[in-house]
Amino acid sequence: MAEPTVAVFRPDDERIDEAVDLLDSLGATPVPDPMLAVEPTGAVPRTDADRVVLTSKTGAELVGDAGWDPGEAAVCAIGPATADALREAGYEVDLVPAEYTSAGLVDALADDGADGARVEVARSDHGSEVLLDGLDVAGAYSHETVLYRLVRPAGSGESAELAADGDLDAACFTSSLTVEHFLGAADARGVREEAIAGLDEAVVGVIGEPTRETAADHGIDVDVVASEATFEALARETVAATRRE
Structure with a gap:
Protein backbone atom coordinates (compact mmCIF):
# COMPACT_ATOMS: atom_id res chain seq x y z
CA MET A 1 0.00 0.00 0.00
CA ALA A 2 1.30 3.48 -0.89
CA GLU A 3 2.13 5.87 1.92
CA PRO A 4 -0.91 8.02 2.76
CA THR A 5 -0.53 11.75 2.13
CA VAL A 6 -1.48 13.53 5.37
CA ALA A 7 -1.91 17.29 5.85
CA VAL A 8 -0.81 18.79 9.14
CA PHE A 9 -1.54 22.35 10.26
CA ARG A 10 0.73 22.96 13.27
CA PRO A 11 2.37 26.39 13.78
CA ASP A 12 5.50 27.01 11.74
CA ASP A 13 8.05 26.28 14.46
CA GLU A 14 9.40 23.15 16.10
CA ARG A 15 5.84 21.82 16.35
CA ILE A 16 5.49 21.45 12.59
CA ASP A 17 8.93 19.80 12.46
CA GLU A 18 7.97 17.35 15.22
CA ALA A 19 4.67 16.62 13.47
CA VAL A 20 6.44 15.90 10.18
CA ASP A 21 8.90 13.57 11.95
CA LEU A 22 6.05 11.72 13.65
CA LEU A 23 4.10 11.24 10.43
CA ASP A 24 7.27 10.05 8.70
CA SER A 25 7.78 7.49 11.46
CA LEU A 26 4.20 6.29 10.96
CA GLY A 27 4.85 5.59 7.29
CA ALA A 28 2.91 8.60 5.99
CA THR A 29 3.88 11.35 3.57
CA PRO A 30 3.43 14.63 5.50
CA VAL A 31 2.05 17.79 3.90
CA PRO A 32 3.08 20.55 6.32
CA ASP A 33 0.76 23.50 5.81
CA PRO A 34 0.91 25.81 8.87
CA MET A 35 -2.45 27.47 9.48
CA LEU A 36 -1.56 29.41 12.61
CA ALA A 37 0.85 32.32 13.11
CA VAL A 38 1.36 33.97 16.50
CA VAL A 151 -3.77 34.60 12.39
CA ARG A 152 -3.59 32.65 9.13
CA PRO A 153 -0.10 32.81 7.61
CA ALA A 154 0.33 34.26 4.16
CA GLY A 155 0.89 31.51 1.61
CA SER A 156 -1.02 28.79 3.47
CA GLY A 157 -3.31 26.51 1.48
CA GLU A 158 -1.23 23.91 -0.36
CA SER A 159 -3.26 21.22 1.41
CA ALA A 160 -6.53 22.78 0.25
CA GLU A 161 -5.42 22.56 -3.38
CA LEU A 162 -4.31 18.94 -2.89
CA ALA A 163 -7.68 18.11 -1.34
CA ALA A 164 -9.48 19.85 -4.22
CA ASP A 165 -7.48 17.77 -6.71
CA GLY A 166 -8.21 14.53 -4.85
CA ASP A 167 -4.55 14.10 -3.88
CA LEU A 168 -4.93 14.20 -0.08
CA ASP A 169 -5.52 10.99 1.86
CA ALA A 170 -5.96 12.54 5.31
CA ALA A 171 -5.90 15.74 7.33
CA CYS A 172 -5.17 16.32 11.03
CA PHE A 173 -7.03 19.34 12.45
CA THR A 174 -5.74 20.40 15.87
CA SER A 175 -8.27 23.13 16.68
CA SER A 176 -11.42 24.78 15.42
CA LEU A 177 -9.26 27.62 14.15
CA THR A 178 -7.23 25.30 11.91
CA VAL A 179 -10.50 24.22 10.30
CA GLU A 180 -11.56 27.83 9.75
CA HIS A 181 -8.14 28.87 8.42
CA PHE A 182 -8.01 25.85 6.09
CA LEU A 183 -11.31 26.95 4.62
CA GLY A 184 -10.12 30.55 4.48
CA ALA A 185 -7.04 29.45 2.53
CA ALA A 186 -9.27 27.38 0.23
CA ASP A 187 -11.46 30.46 -0.31
CA ALA A 188 -8.41 32.57 -1.14
CA ARG A 189 -7.40 30.03 -3.78
CA GLY A 190 -10.91 29.68 -5.16
CA VAL A 191 -11.27 25.98 -4.28
CA ARG A 192 -13.44 25.92 -1.15
CA GLU A 193 -16.20 23.61 -2.41
CA GLU A 194 -13.73 21.36 -4.19
CA ALA A 195 -11.54 21.14 -1.07
CA ILE A 196 -14.51 20.14 1.10
CA ALA A 197 -15.46 17.50 -1.47
CA GLY A 198 -11.87 16.24 -1.42
CA LEU A 199 -11.93 15.97 2.37
CA ASP A 200 -15.11 13.88 2.07
CA GLU A 201 -13.03 11.33 0.15
CA ALA A 202 -10.15 11.52 2.66
CA VAL A 203 -9.81 10.62 6.35
CA VAL A 204 -10.43 13.69 8.50
CA GLY A 205 -9.03 13.52 12.01
CA VAL A 206 -9.66 16.10 14.75
CA ILE A 207 -8.18 16.58 18.21
CA GLY A 208 -11.46 16.83 20.12
CA GLU A 209 -15.19 17.35 20.13
CA PRO A 210 -15.16 21.16 19.72
CA THR A 211 -13.07 20.79 16.56
CA ARG A 212 -15.42 18.08 15.29
CA GLU A 213 -18.38 20.40 15.82
CA THR A 214 -16.68 23.21 13.93
CA ALA A 215 -15.85 20.91 11.03
CA ALA A 216 -19.43 19.61 10.92
CA ASP A 217 -20.80 23.17 10.98
CA HIS A 218 -18.80 23.84 7.81
CA GLY A 219 -19.93 20.68 6.04
CA ILE A 220 -16.80 18.60 6.70
CA ASP A 221 -17.38 14.97 7.72
CA VAL A 222 -15.06 13.82 10.52
CA ASP A 223 -13.81 10.24 10.59
CA VAL A 224 -11.54 10.26 13.66
CA VAL A 225 -11.80 12.09 16.98
CA ALA A 226 -8.54 11.48 18.84
CA SER A 227 -8.86 9.33 21.95
CA GLU A 228 -6.58 11.80 23.75
CA ALA A 229 -6.20 15.50 23.04
CA THR A 230 -2.58 15.27 21.85
CA PHE A 231 -1.15 15.53 18.36
CA GLU A 232 0.54 12.15 18.71
CA ALA A 233 -2.77 10.38 19.37
CA LEU A 234 -4.43 12.31 16.55
CA ALA A 235 -1.70 11.46 14.05
CA ARG A 236 -1.47 7.77 14.98
CA GLU A 237 -5.22 7.23 14.87
CA THR A 238 -5.71 9.20 11.66
CA VAL A 239 -2.94 7.35 9.82
CA ALA A 240 -4.29 4.02 11.10
CA ALA A 241 -7.73 4.92 9.75
CA THR A 242 -6.31 5.53 6.26
CA ARG A 243 -5.15 1.93 6.23
CA ARG A 244 -8.62 0.64 7.06
CA GLU A 245 -10.20 2.50 4.18
Whole structure:
Protein backbone atom coordinates (compact mmCIF):
# COMPACT_ATOMS: atom_id res chain seq x y z
CA MET A 1 0.00 0.00 0.00
CA ALA A 2 1.30 3.48 -0.89
CA GLU A 3 2.13 5.87 1.92
CA PRO A 4 -0.91 8.02 2.76
CA THR A 5 -0.53 11.75 2.13
CA VAL A 6 -1.48 13.53 5.37
CA ALA A 7 -1.91 17.29 5.85
CA VAL A 8 -0.81 18.79 9.14
CA PHE A 9 -1.54 22.35 10.26
CA ARG A 10 0.73 22.96 13.27
CA PRO A 11 2.37 26.39 13.78
CA ASP A 12 5.50 27.01 11.74
CA ASP A 13 8.05 26.28 14.46
CA GLU A 14 9.40 23.15 16.10
CA ARG A 15 5.84 21.82 16.35
CA ILE A 16 5.49 21.45 12.59
CA ASP A 17 8.93 19.80 12.46
CA GLU A 18 7.97 17.35 15.22
CA ALA A 19 4.67 16.62 13.47
CA VAL A 20 6.44 15.90 10.18
CA ASP A 21 8.90 13.57 11.95
CA LEU A 22 6.05 11.72 13.65
CA LEU A 23 4.10 11.24 10.43
CA ASP A 24 7.27 10.05 8.70
CA SER A 25 7.78 7.49 11.46
CA LEU A 26 4.20 6.29 10.96
CA GLY A 27 4.85 5.59 7.29
CA ALA A 28 2.91 8.60 5.99
CA THR A 29 3.88 11.35 3.57
CA PRO A 30 3.43 14.63 5.50
CA VAL A 31 2.05 17.79 3.90
CA PRO A 32 3.08 20.55 6.32
CA ASP A 33 0.76 23.50 5.81
CA PRO A 34 0.91 25.81 8.87
CA MET A 35 -2.45 27.47 9.48
CA LEU A 36 -1.56 29.41 12.61
CA ALA A 37 0.85 32.32 13.11
CA VAL A 38 1.36 33.97 16.50
CA GLU A 39 1.10 37.72 17.08
CA PRO A 40 2.00 38.47 20.74
CA THR A 41 0.02 41.23 22.44
CA GLY A 42 2.70 42.01 25.03
CA ALA A 43 0.22 41.34 27.87
CA VAL A 44 1.08 39.17 30.88
CA PRO A 45 -1.22 37.42 33.38
CA ARG A 46 -2.50 39.32 36.38
CA THR A 47 -0.62 38.81 39.62
CA ASP A 48 -3.54 38.91 42.07
CA ALA A 49 -5.12 35.53 41.19
CA ASP A 50 -5.29 32.37 43.26
CA ARG A 51 -4.81 30.19 40.17
CA VAL A 52 -3.39 31.01 36.75
CA VAL A 53 -4.35 28.83 33.81
CA LEU A 54 -2.19 28.46 30.68
CA THR A 55 -3.76 26.66 27.73
CA SER A 56 -0.90 26.33 25.24
CA LYS A 57 2.82 25.85 24.79
CA THR A 58 2.93 29.23 23.04
CA GLY A 59 1.41 30.97 26.05
CA ALA A 60 3.86 29.26 28.38
CA GLU A 61 6.79 30.42 26.27
CA LEU A 62 5.49 33.99 26.07
CA VAL A 63 5.05 34.38 29.84
CA GLY A 64 8.49 32.86 30.36
CA ASP A 65 10.09 35.25 27.88
CA ALA A 66 8.33 38.16 29.60
CA GLY A 67 9.72 37.15 32.99
CA TRP A 68 6.23 36.86 34.49
CA ASP A 69 6.20 35.95 38.19
CA PRO A 70 3.14 33.98 39.40
CA GLY A 71 3.85 34.88 43.02
CA GLU A 72 1.69 32.76 45.32
CA ALA A 73 -0.70 31.69 42.56
CA ALA A 74 -1.04 28.02 41.64
CA VAL A 75 -0.01 27.45 38.01
CA CYS A 76 -2.34 25.22 35.99
CA ALA A 77 -1.75 23.74 32.53
CA ILE A 78 -4.36 22.34 30.16
CA GLY A 79 -2.19 19.36 29.21
CA PRO A 80 1.28 17.80 29.29
CA ALA A 81 2.76 19.81 26.41
CA THR A 82 1.82 23.09 28.10
CA ALA A 83 3.05 21.77 31.44
CA ASP A 84 6.41 20.76 29.94
CA ALA A 85 6.80 24.22 28.36
CA LEU A 86 6.02 25.89 31.69
CA ARG A 87 8.57 23.75 33.52
CA GLU A 88 11.15 24.47 30.83
CA ALA A 89 10.50 28.17 31.40
CA GLY A 90 11.21 27.68 35.10
CA TYR A 91 7.70 27.44 36.57
CA GLU A 92 6.31 24.83 38.92
CA VAL A 93 3.08 23.31 37.62
CA ASP A 94 0.48 22.62 40.28
CA LEU A 95 -2.35 21.12 38.25
CA VAL A 96 -2.79 19.23 34.97
CA PRO A 97 -6.23 17.70 34.33
CA ALA A 98 -6.70 14.04 33.49
CA GLU A 99 -8.61 15.09 30.38
CA TYR A 100 -6.64 17.59 28.29
CA THR A 101 -9.55 19.83 27.30
CA SER A 102 -11.22 22.99 28.55
CA ALA A 103 -14.01 20.89 30.07
CA GLY A 104 -11.45 18.61 31.73
CA LEU A 105 -9.64 21.61 33.13
CA VAL A 106 -12.87 23.03 34.54
CA ASP A 107 -13.60 19.71 36.26
CA ALA A 108 -10.09 19.56 37.73
CA LEU A 109 -10.27 23.14 38.99
CA ALA A 110 -13.72 22.53 40.48
CA ASP A 111 -12.39 19.47 42.31
CA ASP A 112 -9.45 21.59 43.47
CA GLY A 113 -11.71 24.17 45.10
CA ALA A 114 -12.38 26.78 42.43
CA ASP A 115 -15.53 27.98 44.19
CA GLY A 116 -14.81 31.54 45.31
CA ALA A 117 -11.28 31.50 43.88
CA ARG A 118 -9.81 34.12 41.54
CA VAL A 119 -8.78 32.32 38.37
CA GLU A 120 -6.71 34.07 35.73
CA VAL A 121 -6.94 32.50 32.23
CA ALA A 122 -4.03 33.48 29.98
CA ARG A 123 -4.36 32.34 26.36
CA SER A 124 -4.94 33.30 22.72
CA ASP A 125 -7.73 35.46 21.37
CA HIS A 126 -9.51 32.32 20.11
CA GLY A 127 -9.92 30.48 23.40
CA SER A 128 -13.00 28.33 23.93
CA GLU A 129 -15.86 29.83 25.93
CA VAL A 130 -16.23 26.42 27.59
CA LEU A 131 -13.44 27.30 30.01
CA LEU A 132 -14.72 30.70 31.16
CA ASP A 133 -18.35 29.58 31.26
CA GLY A 134 -17.41 26.46 33.20
CA LEU A 135 -15.41 28.45 35.74
CA ASP A 136 -18.36 30.77 36.26
CA VAL A 137 -20.63 27.79 36.92
CA ALA A 138 -18.03 26.40 39.33
CA GLY A 139 -18.24 29.63 41.32
CA ALA A 140 -14.86 31.05 40.38
CA TYR A 141 -14.12 34.71 39.70
CA SER A 142 -12.49 34.38 36.30
CA HIS A 143 -10.54 36.90 34.25
CA GLU A 144 -9.05 36.44 30.79
CA THR A 145 -5.78 37.94 29.53
CA VAL A 146 -5.08 37.63 25.80
CA LEU A 147 -1.39 36.82 25.41
CA TYR A 148 -1.40 36.49 21.64
CA ARG A 149 -3.53 36.53 18.53
CA LEU A 150 -3.69 33.67 16.06
CA VAL A 151 -3.77 34.60 12.39
CA ARG A 152 -3.59 32.65 9.13
CA PRO A 153 -0.10 32.81 7.61
CA ALA A 154 0.33 34.26 4.16
CA GLY A 155 0.89 31.51 1.61
CA SER A 156 -1.02 28.79 3.47
CA GLY A 157 -3.31 26.51 1.48
CA GLU A 158 -1.23 23.91 -0.36
CA SER A 159 -3.26 21.22 1.41
CA ALA A 160 -6.53 22.78 0.25
CA GLU A 161 -5.42 22.56 -3.38
CA LEU A 162 -4.31 18.94 -2.89
CA ALA A 163 -7.68 18.11 -1.34
CA ALA A 164 -9.48 19.85 -4.22
CA ASP A 165 -7.48 17.77 -6.71
CA GLY A 166 -8.21 14.53 -4.85
CA ASP A 167 -4.55 14.10 -3.88
CA LEU A 168 -4.93 14.20 -0.08
CA ASP A 169 -5.52 10.99 1.86
CA ALA A 170 -5.96 12.54 5.31
CA ALA A 171 -5.90 15.74 7.33
CA CYS A 172 -5.17 16.32 11.03
CA PHE A 173 -7.03 19.34 12.45
CA THR A 174 -5.74 20.40 15.87
CA SER A 175 -8.27 23.13 16.68
CA SER A 176 -11.42 24.78 15.42
CA LEU A 177 -9.26 27.62 14.15
CA THR A 178 -7.23 25.30 11.91
CA VAL A 179 -10.50 24.22 10.30
CA GLU A 180 -11.56 27.83 9.75
CA HIS A 181 -8.14 28.87 8.42
CA PHE A 182 -8.01 25.85 6.09
CA LEU A 183 -11.31 26.95 4.62
CA GLY A 184 -10.12 30.55 4.48
CA ALA A 185 -7.04 29.45 2.53
CA ALA A 186 -9.27 27.38 0.23
CA ASP A 187 -11.46 30.46 -0.31
CA ALA A 188 -8.41 32.57 -1.14
CA ARG A 189 -7.40 30.03 -3.78
CA GLY A 190 -10.91 29.68 -5.16
CA VAL A 191 -11.27 25.98 -4.28
CA ARG A 192 -13.44 25.92 -1.15
CA GLU A 193 -16.20 23.61 -2.41
CA GLU A 194 -13.73 21.36 -4.19
CA ALA A 195 -11.54 21.14 -1.07
CA ILE A 196 -14.51 20.14 1.10
CA ALA A 197 -15.46 17.50 -1.47
CA GLY A 198 -11.87 16.24 -1.42
CA LEU A 199 -11.93 15.97 2.37
CA ASP A 200 -15.11 13.88 2.07
CA GLU A 201 -13.03 11.33 0.15
CA ALA A 202 -10.15 11.52 2.66
CA VAL A 203 -9.81 10.62 6.35
CA VAL A 204 -10.43 13.69 8.50
CA GLY A 205 -9.03 13.52 12.01
CA VAL A 206 -9.66 16.10 14.75
CA ILE A 207 -8.18 16.58 18.21
CA GLY A 208 -11.46 16.83 20.12
CA GLU A 209 -15.19 17.35 20.13
CA PRO A 210 -15.16 21.16 19.72
CA THR A 211 -13.07 20.79 16.56
CA ARG A 212 -15.42 18.08 15.29
CA GLU A 213 -18.38 20.40 15.82
CA THR A 214 -16.68 23.21 13.93
CA ALA A 215 -15.85 20.91 11.03
CA ALA A 216 -19.43 19.61 10.92
CA ASP A 217 -20.80 23.17 10.98
CA HIS A 218 -18.80 23.84 7.81
CA GLY A 219 -19.93 20.68 6.04
CA ILE A 220 -16.80 18.60 6.70
CA ASP A 221 -17.38 14.97 7.72
CA VAL A 222 -15.06 13.82 10.52
CA ASP A 223 -13.81 10.24 10.59
CA VAL A 224 -11.54 10.26 13.66
CA VAL A 225 -11.80 12.09 16.98
CA ALA A 226 -8.54 11.48 18.84
CA SER A 227 -8.86 9.33 21.95
CA GLU A 228 -6.58 11.80 23.75
CA ALA A 229 -6.20 15.50 23.04
CA THR A 230 -2.58 15.27 21.85
CA PHE A 231 -1.15 15.53 18.36
CA GLU A 232 0.54 12.15 18.71
CA ALA A 233 -2.77 10.38 19.37
CA LEU A 234 -4.43 12.31 16.55
CA ALA A 235 -1.70 11.46 14.05
CA ARG A 236 -1.47 7.77 14.98
CA GLU A 237 -5.22 7.23 14.87
CA THR A 238 -5.71 9.20 11.66
CA VAL A 239 -2.94 7.35 9.82
CA ALA A 240 -4.29 4.02 11.10
CA ALA A 241 -7.73 4.92 9.75
CA THR A 242 -6.31 5.53 6.26
CA ARG A 243 -5.15 1.93 6.23
CA ARG A 244 -8.62 0.64 7.06
CA GLU A 245 -10.20 2.50 4.18
